[in-house]
Amino acid sequence: MSQDRRTFLSASAAAAAAAFMGANPSAASVGSVAAVRRGPATVETPGGSTYTPWLEVDAGALRANAAEVARLGGGRPVVAVVKNNGYGLGLERVGRVLDRAPEVAGLAVVTVDAAHALRDAGVAGPILHMGLATAAESTELARRDVRLAPFDDRAPVLLREVARELGRPVLVHLYLDTGMGRLGMPVHRARAWLEAITAGGHARIEGTFCALVEDDDFDREQLARLRGFADHARSRGLPLGRLHAASTHALFFRAEETLLDAVRPGLALYGAYPGGPDAGARERAALRPAFALRARVVRVERLRPGDGVSYGHNYIARSPTWIATLPVGHADGYPRRAVDGAEVLIGGQTYPVIGAVSASHTIVELGEGREPPVAVGDAATLVGDHPSVHLNTVAEHADASVYDILMHLGARLPGVVIGD
Numbered sequence: 001m002s003q004d005r006r007t008f009l010s011a012s013a014a015a016a017a018a019a020f021m022g023a024n025p026s027a028a029s030v031g032s033v034a035a036v037r038r039g040p041a042t043v044e045t046p047g048g049s050t051y052t053p054w055l056e057v058d059a060g061a062l063r064a065n066a067a068e069v070a071r072l073g074g075g076r077p078v079v080a081v082v083k084n085n086g087y088g089l090g091l092e093r094v095g096r097v098l099d100r101a102p103e104v105a106g107l108a109v110v111t112v113d114a115a116h117a118l119r120d121a122g123v124a125g126p127i128l129h130m131g132l133a134t135a136a137e138s139t140e141l142a143r144r145d146v147r148l149a150p151f152d153d154r155a156p157v158l159l160r161e162v163a164r165e166l167g168r169p170v171l172v173h174l175y176l177d178t179g180m181g182r183l184g185m186p187v188h189r190a191r192a193w194l195e196a197i198t199a200g201g202h203a204r205i206e207g208t209f210c211a212l213v214e215d216d217d218f219d220r221e222q223l224a225r226l227r228g229f230a231d232h233a234r235s236r237g238l239p240l241g242r243l244h245a246a247s248t249h250a251l252f253f254r255a256e257e258t259l260l261d262a263v264r265p266g267l268a269l270y271g272a273y274p275g276g277p278d279a280g281a282r283e284r285a286a287l288r289p290a291f292a293l294r295a296r297v298v299r300v301e302r303l304r305p306g307d308g309v310s311y312g313h314n315y316i317a318r319s320p321t322w323i324a325t326l327p328v329g330h331a332d333g334y335p336r337r338a339v340d341g342a343e344v345l346i347g348g349q350t351y352p353v354i355g356a357v358s359a360s361h362t363i364v365e366l367g368e369g370r371e372p373p374v375a376v377g378d379a380a381t382l383v384g385d386h387p388s389v390h391l392n393t394v395a396e397h398a399d400a401s402v403y404d405i406l407m408h409l410g411a412r413l414p415g416v417v418i419g420d
């Protein structure tokens with residue numbers, strides 16, 4: 001750990017991020033994904049063939065959301081969660097952009113592979129690995145300055161091994177279980193564990209964190225447990241670094257004290273609002289949808305009265321109508337249940353989804369008229385930056401959670417980053 005590197009969660013996130021960038025030579029190798037653009041709003045199909053559906057990731061929106069999240073967090077440093085392939089948008093795509101956002105103090109992932117992929121992609125700032133890793137994996141992560149999140153009984157021994165291997169203390173964020181019951185050292189067993197971890201000076205505790213269950217009363221209890229432990233540690237002369245617990249839910253719906261020393265959101269960064277019934281979230285922050293799921297029309301046809309579409313034939317035309325088929329379906333992450341009111345945007349107009357969404361196809365109704373209003377090859381937006389196709393809107397129509405839709409976007413969808 002070089003002296004000129006600030007700690008992960010410096011009080012001034014922007015200054016810290018700038019210092020990291022300046023201090024790390026690999027910053028120069030940060031690449032940008034080529035954005036193929038014809039006009040301000042038109043993007044050619046990136047990769048795949050013309051009719052392969054694709055994702056557009058809006059770097060400007062990601063940056064704006066990072067700033068908005070930091071504002072909600074009262075200026076605290078933001079640990080940007082990019083797990084699960086960057087919430088479905090592409091780990092490297094979003095990681096590179098958020099790594100350079102001034103409010104972002106570091107990125108957090110849950111797999112070893114993701115941490116390495118971010119480094120391989122040129123991410124220079126701090127990365128936190130919030131999962132279990134073997135000793136060998138931990139050594140390789142720590143070698144690349146990835147912060148470990150120890151939580152099990154073997155951690156003291158493992159950290160000693162890693163520190164010996166590297167010849168320097170290992171940077172860690174202690175992962176505590178304050179009641180989530182998922183990962184973390186149960187806080188009631190953590191005192192002796194903390195002593196063991198700190199005994200040989202093998203670990204440098206940069207932060208300590210827990211996950212909240214997002215229950216009104218129990219979140220408060222969890223925070224009390226975390227604080228109680230931090231007070232105990234301090235009294236023993238073992239400071240825990242920066243405390244963090246707040247994900248998107250807490251940023252929107254919890255009191256300031258929940259925000260502790262840093263915030264750790266995922267969802268909001270991508271422009272989606274938390275909560276099933278929109279519990280006032282939209283009034284609290286202006287998030288910008290950071291992605292669009294798009295595809296080109298592959299077929300335009302006219303239905304005669306009595307003609308139907310798709311599996312189950314639950315849509316039958318009463319009068320003549322034009323329909324368009326889009327080569328994107330639930331295998332690409334568009335929700336199967338989007339039929340009840342979901343709409344698709346084509347050429348600035350919205351059209352209702354009809355029939356069953358199949359694995360690779362979605363059909364929309366274009367209406368009557370002598371000529372169809374859209375043509376084969378026109379680009380459609382199924383989820384994106386328009387009220388009718390906003391992720392929260394689509395999730396409501398599909399009776400799904402925004403997480404389910406976002407995180408199940410096809411991992412192999414070709415993507416393009418705009419505005420980088």
Ligand SMILES: *Cc1c(COP(=O)(O)O)cnc(C)c1O
Pocket residue numbers: 081083130210211246247248249264265266267268
């Ligand atoms: C996913 C995750 C987050 C981010 O949660 P959001 O609800 O997406 O903001 C934060 N902390 C941990 C440990 C997580 O697993």
